[in-house]
Amino acid sequence: MNRRDFLKLSTMAAATPIVSAFGASNNDAGSPKSTSGSALFRVKPYVQLFDEDSVCITWMTSEKTTGYVTWSQDNWSSKERAWDETDGLLDANFFVHRATIVGIDPKKPLLYRVHSRPFEKFGPYGVKYSAPEETLDGEIRELLPKNGVxxxxxxxxxxxxxxxxxxxxxxxxxxxxxxxxxxxxxxxxxxxxxxxxxxxxxxxxxxxxxxxxxxxxxxxxxxxxxxxxxxxxxxxxxxxxxxxxxxxxxxxxxxxxxxxxxxxxxxxxxxxxxxxxxxxxxxxxxxxxxxxxxxxxxxxxxxxxxxxxxxxxxxxxxxxxxxxxxxxxxxxxxxxxxxxxxxxxxxxxxxxxxxxxxxxxxxxxxxxxxxxxxxxxxxxxxxxxxxxxxxxxxxxxxxxxxxxx
Ligand SMILES: [Fe+2]
Ligand SMILES: [Fe+2]
The missing domain is CATH 3.60.21.10 (Metallo-dependent phosphatases)
Structure with missing residues (x-):
């Protein structure tokens, strides 16, 4: 089992450690192109509950890209960024992307935006992107509504x-x-x-x-x-x-x-x-x-x-x-x-x-x-x-x- 601790670029609390055992999918250059509408987003995000103040967003791209999330609970008046990190390296050059959000107020809806940008070349001393960054938006309702249910x-x-x-x-x-x-x-x-x-x-x-x-x-x-x-x-x-x-x-x-x-x-x-x-x-x-x-x-x-x-x-x-x-x-x-x-x-x-x-x-x-x-x-x-x-x-x-x- 490959266990990794993730560090958020968010200003919020320390990340929940999760495993991200990027296997064949993240090393398979032959991964097929998107079938989900966008040329880049092969599978739209799903949201996994971790706790009442934490979720993880997972999505998949048709090319190897960056993968991070920005999120807001005040209709984008302010925003945070969550970008998982492994061994000091921000997750990038992958097909499958995860971003762990920590510090959610469960009494407010969560707006999130996934960001991915495809690489043309991932060199040892610099990368070249093949296209501008693309984004997809999503929202989950408040985990704990005001009525207390x-x-x-x-x-x-x-x-x-x-x-x-x-x-x-x-x-x-x-x-x-x-x-x-x-x-x-x-x-x-x-x-x-x-x-x-x-x-x-x-x-x-x-x-x-x-x-x-x-x-x-x-x-x-x-x-x-x-x-x-x-x-x-x-x-x-x-x-x-x-x-x-x-x-x-x-x-x-x-x-x-x-x-x-x-x-x-x-x-x-x-x-x-x-x-x-x-x-x-x-x-x-x-x-x-x-x-x-x-x-x-x-x-x-x-x-x-x-x-x-x-x-x-x-x-x-x-x-x-x-x-x-x-x-x-x-x-x-x-x-x-x-x-x-x-x-x-x-x-x-x-x-x-x-x-x-x-x-x-x-x-x-x-x-x-x-x-x-x-x-x-x-x-x-x-x-x-x-x-x-x-x-x-x-x-x-x-x-x-x-x-x-
Ligand atoms: Fe069954
Ligand atoms: Fe069963």
Missing amino acids: VSWGMLNDVHERTSIVKRFIPHMKDLNGFCCMNGDIMNYVESENGVLGCINKPFSWVAQEAHLPVWYLRGNHETRGCFARNLRDYLALKDGRYYGAATLGGVRFAFLDSGEDKSDKNGQYSGLVAFDRYLEAQNKWLEREVASPAWKKAQARIVFRHIPFPLRPTDSKGGWKHKLPRLTDMDKILQGANVSLGMSAHIHFAEWYLPIPERPYHLITGGGPDPNDAFLTKCFFYKRKLKIVQIDEKSKKSFDRTIHV
């Missing part, structure tokens, strides 16, 4: 049916915090075009049209395929990890990466996975997270995980149960962590599950990729009340429940 959404198991994302975007307009893309957004990861078409572009629609950040959480299907190890090169990952935590208002969120759904020894993986080891490290992180003041002092604690937390045998789809000790270890950590709600995916079945001893908190699962099975799950938290609704593709509300936490 903390809101977020979940989409899951799109399985490359990107029209699902498109159809649900109008229903995201009453959300302010983020939409968690809770895994299996792809079927498997085999190429750059697949990643851009199924992940980066739909996420950019959410940023451009719903003005909302996302938190991308990996599903078991995104661990599969010859390009799965390159997936991170196209994403912004907080602290360089697929799993992590964030606070919005009084709500603490933990995003857990459940990895593959079978034992490491399963023949399908050809001896090339180590999820036992990965989950062991993640579980140690989770133990620290649930012992932290941020977790303990929160008014509500939400956990996302693609593979569901334990179901009851008599529940709908109750015949399904993970049999992985590494996930059982994770479940045990959460049993004593005063979780308010679990949000899961994977079983392609939207359902509400009452607390059970192995999972002493409510659980909601999202739907699947088939028509009539796809759901947008939305949550609204205000003064200890957590309202959960699910909307189907025909805009019908199929579930509406409020719990006290």
